[in-house]
Each structure stands twice: as C-alpha cells, then as structure tokens.
Amino acid sequence: xxxxxxxxxxxxxxxxxxxxxxxxxxxxxxxxxxxxxxxxxxxxxxxxxxxxxxxxxxxxxxxxxxxxxxxxxxxxxxxxxxxxxxxxxxxxxxxxxxxxxxxxxxxxxxxxxxxxxxxxxxxxxxxxxxxxxxxxxxxxxxxxxxxxxxxxxxxxxxxxxxxxxxxxxxxxxxxxxxxxxxxxxxxxxxxxxxxxxxxxxxxxxxxxxxxxxxxxxxxxxxxxxxxxxxxxxxxxxxxxxxxxxxxxxxxxxxxxxxxxxxxxxxxxxxxxxxxxxxxxxxxxxxxxxxxxxxxxxxxxxxxxxxxxxxxxxxxxxxxxxxxxxxxxxxxxxxxxxxxxxxxxxxxxxxxxxxxxxxxxxxxxxxxxxxxxxxxxxxxxxxxxxxxx
Amino acid sequence: xxxxxxxxxxxxxxxxxxxxxxxxxxxxxxxxxxxxxxxxxxxxxxxxxxxxxxxxxxxxxxxxxxxxxxxxxxxxxxxxxxxxxxxxxxxxxxxxxxxxxxxxxxxxxxxxxxxxxxxxxxxxxxxxxxxxxxxxxxxxxxxxxxxxxxxxxxxxxxxxxxxxxxxxxxx
Numbered sequence: 001x002x003x004x005x006x007x008x009x010x011x012x013x014x015x016x017x018x019x020x021x022x023x024x025x026x027x028x029x030x031x032x033x034x035x036x037x038x039x040x041x042x043x044x045x046x047x048x049x050x051x052x053x054x055x056x057x058x059x060x061x062x063x064x065x066x067x068x069x070x071x072x073x074x075x076x077x078x079x080x081x082x083x084x085x086x087x088x089x090x091x092x093x094x095x096x097x098x099x100x101x102x103x104x105x106x107x108x109x110x111x112x113x114x115x116x117x118x119x120x121x122x123x124x125x126x127x128x129x130x131x132x133x134x135x136x137x138x139x140x141x142x143x144x145x146x147x148x149x150x151x152x153x154x155x156x157x158x159x160x161x162x163x164x165x166x167x168x169x170x171x172x173x174x175x176x177x178x179x180x181x182x183x184x185x186x187x188x189x190x191x192x193x194x195x196x197x198x199x200x201x202x203x204x205x206x207x208x209x210x211x212x213x214x215x216x217x218x219x220x221x222x223x224x225x226x227x228x229x230x231x232x233x234x235x236x237x238x239x240x241x242x243x244x245x246x247x248x249x250x251x252x253x254x255x256x257x258x259x260x261x262x263x264x265x266x267x268x269x270x271x272x273x274x275x276x277x278x279x280x281x282x283x284x285x286x287x288x289x290x291x292x293x294x295x296x297x298x299x300x301x302x303x304x305x306x307x308x309x310x311x312x313x314x315x316x317x318x319x320x321x322x323x324x325x326x327x328x329x330x331x332x333x334x335x336x337x338x339x340x341x342x343x344x345x346x347x348x349x350x351x352x353x354x355x356x357x358x359x360x361x362x363x364x365x366x367x368x369x370x371x372x373x374x375x376x377x378x379x380x381x382x383x384x385x386x387x388x
Numbered sequence: 389x390x391x392x393x394x395x396x397x398x399x400x401x402x403x404x405x406x407x408x409x410x411x412x413x414x415x416x417x418x419x420x421x422x423x424x425x426x427x428x429x430x431x432x433x434x435x436x437x438x439x440x441x442x443x444x445x446x447x448x449x450x451x452x453x454x455x456x457x458x459x460x461x462x463x464x465x466x467x468x469x470x471x472x473x474x475x476x477x478x479x480x481x482x483x484x485x486x487x488x489x490x491x492x493x494x495x496x497x498x499x500x501x502x503x504x505x506x507x508x509x510x511x512x513x514x515x516x517x518x519x520x521x522x523x524x525x526x527x528x529x530x531x532x533x534x535x536x537x538x539x540x541x542x543x544x545x546x547x548x549x550x551x552x553x554x555x556x557x558x559x
Contacts, residue, residue: 064462065499226468230518233467233474234508236548241462 005305006296011312018285022317025281029321029364030328032274036267037329037357041347042338043263045189049345050253053190054246057091058132059228062214064239068251070104074211075240077101077204082238083215087231089223098218100128103203105213109196110173111161118159121343122149122174122196124203132218135190141168141183144198148182154194157337157344172196175206191249194343216245252342271360278368282314286372293376294384307373311366318365322358329357424519425471425526428511430557434538440477440507444549447541453551456536456559458482459529460493461506471511471519471526475537475551480505482532493531508550509537516552527556534559 015022061083066073080101084090091098102125109120123129127143130136144150149172156163166172172179179198187193204210217228225244232240243251286293296306326349334349421429437456438446447453457475459465460482465474476495483489483497495502510518511526519526529535539553 224469226470230467230470230472230508230510233462233472234544234548234550235546236503236506236508237546239503 003302003305004300006301006309008312011309011316014309014313015316021281021285025278025317026321026324028277028281029274029318029361030325032270032277032364033322033325033357033361034328034333035270036360037325037349037353038333038347039263039266039270040353040356041329041333041349043260044350044353045338045345045348046256046260046340047253048348048350049189049191050249050256052135052188053192054244054249055132055134056244056246057219058245059217059219059225059242060214060245060248061217061228061232061240061242064241068248068255070214070248071106073104073213074209075214075238077210077212079212079238079240080215083217083228083231087217087228089219089227091218091220091223096128096131098128098131100132100216100218101126101200101212101214102129102216103200103207103209103211103213105203105207107174109159111159111165111170113173115161117174118161120155120159120174120196121194122198122203123192124200125197126200129197129216132216133187133190133192135188136185136192137187138183138185141181144182146199146202147178147180148198149179150183150185150197151181152193152195152197152343153184153186154337154344154346155196158194158339160339175203177206189346189348191343191345194337194345267356267360271364274360274364275367278314278318278364279371282310282369282372283375285313286310286376290376290379290384290387294379294381294387297381298385303377307377310373310376311369314369315362315365318361318368319358321364322361325361326354326357329353419528419530421528422521422526424521425528428527428554428556430536430538430555433536433557433559434555437536439479440475441479441505443541443551444504444507447543447549449541449543451541452538453541454536454538455507455551456534457507458493459531459533459535460495461502463491463494465493465531466523469520469522471521471523473509473523473529474506475509475535476502477505478534491531508548509539509553510550511556512539512552512554527558529556529558 060070061079062070062073063075080099084097084099102123104121104123106119106121108117110117138150139153151166156166166181166184168181168183170181172181219225225242228242232238232242293306297303329349333347336347337344338347434454437454440455440457443453443455455475457477459473460476461474467473480495480498480501482492482495487497489496511523512518523529536557536559537551537553538555539551542550542552
C-alpha cells in the first residue's frame with residue numbers, strides 16, 4: 001500500500017498558524033544564509049579579481065631578486081628598448097611595439113588634508129600601457145598630462161574614501177606633491193581598477209628614480225611566453241625573470257589560499273551553527289505539537305507521513321529564507337568594494353555563490369528537521385492524545 | 389547527534405579535499421626519458437668535464453664543451469615547454485636542510501654568487517633549435533640532479549655563455 005502523505009497545504013498552513021515563531025525562524029535562517037552569501041561573495045570576488053587580471057598574451061619581465069613581488073623589483077630603464085630589440089615574438093602594429101615600461105609602487109596617498117593618508121598603489125605608465133592592459137577602459141575624463149593622474153573605479157575603496165572625493169579635477173597628494181585627477185577608468189574587476197596611473201617619466205622624476213619595476217610585453221600570434229623566459233635566463237647579466245601575466249596572478253591565488261580556506265571554514269561554521277539553531281526550533285515545534293501529531297496518526301496517517309510533513313515545513317521556511325537572503329545579497333552585497341593588500345575588489349554574488357548559499361539553506365532545513373521528525377515517530381499515540 | 393555530525397564532518401572533509409588538491413606546477417614530474425630524449429642520454433660519462441665557473445671563464449664560441457653541475461639556480465630552473473634549464477657549479481652548495489628551504493636547488497643562500505656560477509643548457513636538434521619539450525619529460529631529470537652535459541659553447545655579444553647540448557649523463 002503506498003504511503004498516504006499529508007496534504008501539501010497542511011504544511012504551508014502550519015507555517016502561518018504560528019506566525020511569530022515562523023517569522024523568528026525565518027529571520028534566523030535568513031541571517032545564517034546571508035552570512036554564507038557574504039563569505040562566499042568575498043571568496044568569489046577575490047578569485048575573480050585575480051583571475052581577470054592576467055592576459056595570456058602578456059609577459060611580465062622584472063628583477064630576479066624581487067622573487068614574486070613586483071613592488072620590490074628594480075630593473076634598468078634600458079630594459080624596455082633592449083627587450084623590444086632582442087625578442088622576435090613581441091607584437092608590433094603600425095611601427096609601435098607592445099612594450100610597456102612601468103614603475104609600480106605602494107605609497108601613502110592623501111585624499112583630504114584633514115584625514116590620515118592611506119596606502120595606495122601607483123603605476124607610472126606610458127601610452128603603451130592600454131595596448132597591453134586591454135581590460136582597462138576610460139569611463140570619464142582624459143589621459144593624464146603633466147601633474148595629472150588617472151584613477152581606477154575601485155580606488156575609493158582602497159583609500160577608504162567616498163567616490164565623490166575622487167571626482168575629476170580633485171587633487172591627490174603623494175610623494176611630496178599634488179596630482180590633479182584627469183580621468184577615471186575601469187578594468188573589468190582586475191587588480192588595476194584600484195590603482196592610480198600617471199606618466200612614467202614624471203613619476204620617475206618625482207621619486208628621483210631612473211629605473212623601472214617591470215616591463216610588460218605583448219606577444220605576437222604564435223609567440224610563447226617561454227621564448228621570453230629563455231631569453232631572460234640566457235642573459236644572466238641582465239638579472240631578469242619573465243613570467244606570463246596569468247601565471248603571475250595564478251601564483252597570487254596560491255598566496256591567498258589560506259584566506260580562501262579560512263573563508264570556507266567560516267561558511268562551514270556558520271552553516272553548522274545554523275543547523276543547531278534550526279534543530280532547536282524544530283524540537284520546540286515538535287514538543288508543542290505532540291497532541292496534533294498523535295491525532296494525525298489516530299486518523300490514519302502513518303508516522304513516516306507525519307515526519308515528512310515536519311521536514312516539508314522546515315524546508316519551506318529554509319528555502320524562503322534562502323531566497324530572501326539571496327535577494328538581500330544581490331541588492332546590498334553584490335558589487336560592494338572591499339580593500340585588500342593588492343588593492344580592492346568587488347564582492348561577487350554570482351551563480352556559484354547563489355548555488356552554495358541556497359544549497360546551505362536547503363541543508364539547514366533538511367538536517368535541522370530530521371532529528372525532531374524522528375523524535376515525533378517515537379511518541380505513543382495514546383500518551384500523545386492525553387498530552388496537554 | 390550523530391545524524392548531525394556525520395554530514396557536517398563529511399562536508400568539512402570534502403571542502404578540505406577539494407580545495408587542497410590543486411597542483412600549481414605545470415612541469416612534468418620527470419623520471420624516465422621520452423623516446424626523443426633517450427637519444428640525448430649518454431650511457432657513459434664523457435671525459436674532460438669541467439666546472440661551470442671554469443667553463444664561463446674559458447669556453448670559446450662554438451667549441452666543444454663538457455661541463456658538470458647541478459640543475460638549479462632558481463625556484464624554477466626550467467623553461468616551460470622547452471628543453472632548457474640552468475646548471476649550477478658544484479662549488480656552490482644547495483641550502484642545507486637546517487635552513488628549512490622548500491626549494492634548496494634555488495641556492496637562495498648564495499644568490500650573489502649565482503651569476504658567475506650558472507649556465508643555461510639548451511638541448512637542440514640537428515638544426516640547432518631548442519627542442520620544444522619540457523626538459524623533465526624529455527630527459528627524465530629533476531631539480532638538484534647532478535649532470536655531465538656535452539655540447540657546444542655559444543656566447544652572446546655581452547659574453548653570456550649558453551651550452552647547445554647534444555648529450556647528458558646523469559650522475
């Protein structure tokens with residue numbers, strides 16, 4: 001004989017029969033799932049920022065002594081012309097080589113004289129830079145001339161100020177002088193988007209430096225990053241190393257692995273805490289409804305059908321909470337800029353995040369309801385009917 | 389309680405397992421030479437091997453050369469996708485275990501000495517082109533391994549020495 005389940009509407013009506021308890025449970029579950037969304041959005045945002053920062057056709061050449069940190073690199077200024085002249089695989093169009101000499105520094109940047117300076121990333125570039133950094137798009141203003149800088153869209157988050165402080169015409173102060181903001185750019189969420197760009201020569205003069213941090217090379221079709229790598233290893237006297245830009249940012253992903261692991265651990269802990277909260281609520285619901293559950297059995301519903309109805313109620317609440325949390329996360333969390341060592345990145349509530357968040361919500365409902373449902377199976381019908 | 393703990397611990401183990409199984413190295417592991425590489429592996433040690441330092445001093449353009457050294461000189465001494473690597477003079481010692489260095493073949497304790505004790509070795513075909521296969525999978529060699537390399541010396545205009553290798557003996 002097939003199992004006769006309680007009507008679907010019975011479980012839904014039960015949710016609304018105890019509005020306060022249901023609302024509190026919904027609120028608790030929504031908070032738990034929202035926390036999961038925030039942590040997953042952090043991890044996904046960090047991963048996406050590093051993943052989109054690299055271009056497979058770009059090779060970074062910097063000092064051997066800098067290990068994996070470009071900020072510590074110092075190479076001779078002639079490196080750019082030497083690489084362009086020595087390597088066959090560098091892309092060239094309209095007599096222009098895809099070679100971008102850059103000076104990359106971390107420095108204290110003041111937005112407002114009344115507030116303390118914040119650590120910002122400044123990149124001195126030439127007009128060759130946009131040829132290689134294809135994600136970069138100017139959204140406002142013009143390319144910087146003398147005494148001017150371009151700012152990334154996420155710079156406000158990096159410097160801890162409001163975007164209005166970085167409007168065109170405003171002034172930034174770093175390395176002992178003022179710089180007027182001439183324009184803004186986006187970079188599709190890449191690390192560049194939280195940087196300040198200015199003219200290479202002007203930055204060198206300001207810092208009294210003649211060297212470069214790196215040279216970025218755009219590869220022609222058919223050329224391989226290993227050709228540049230081989231050249232750098234053969235020219236021992238230059239003390240250069242070459243790394244494909246995607247490999248460079250992939251290595252940074254490894255560097256941030258502990259942060260990501262910690263994030264996943266937080267997701268797990270939040271989920272387990274949510275399961276215990278759900279258990280507590282559902283145990284309370286079962287205990288207060290012993291008489292009702294026994295009556296259902298007395299009129300012919302089998303214990304398994306009653307247990308299934310309890311699980312259905314919990315899942316209804318959990319999934320409603322998941323959807324609510326997803327809406328809040330998409331509206332308030334998605335796109336929020338977060339500062340980190342290399343710059344800033346936007347929290348990302350993407351399809352994977354929604355799947356993990358809603359999946360966690362589903363597990364909260366299911367695992368939180370199974371033990372109380374099993375408990376309900378153990379009641380004696382006679383004693384249950386006599387219960388107050 | 390077990391009903392709760394079992395799924396939770398499973399989830400935890402799954403997360404640890406899936407997040408920890410990434411392998412960042414694209415380089416092949418290198419144990420036995422490939423069919424192409426076997427032609428380059430010598431059965432006996434070539435005579436007259438000199439150290440890298442001596443070779444850097446004395447080697448003349450296009451002369452036959454035999455050097456002995458260890459694969460190393462950087463965390464990644466290889467050139468991805470090409471049969472090329474850097475070889476370091478045996479006078480330099482890899483970082484001792486007591487330093488806790490995860491890659492002792494990078495000689496991070498003697499970085500200053502490396503430029504004058506390291507040479508690039510490229511395995512080339514009959515046309516003199518570097519073989520487009522990772523040296524690990526071509527020759528079955530790995531970091532810190534002691535090799536005797538036979539080939540021809542090639543100097544660039546600034547005096548940097550490379551060895552266009554045609555044979556290797558693994559010591």
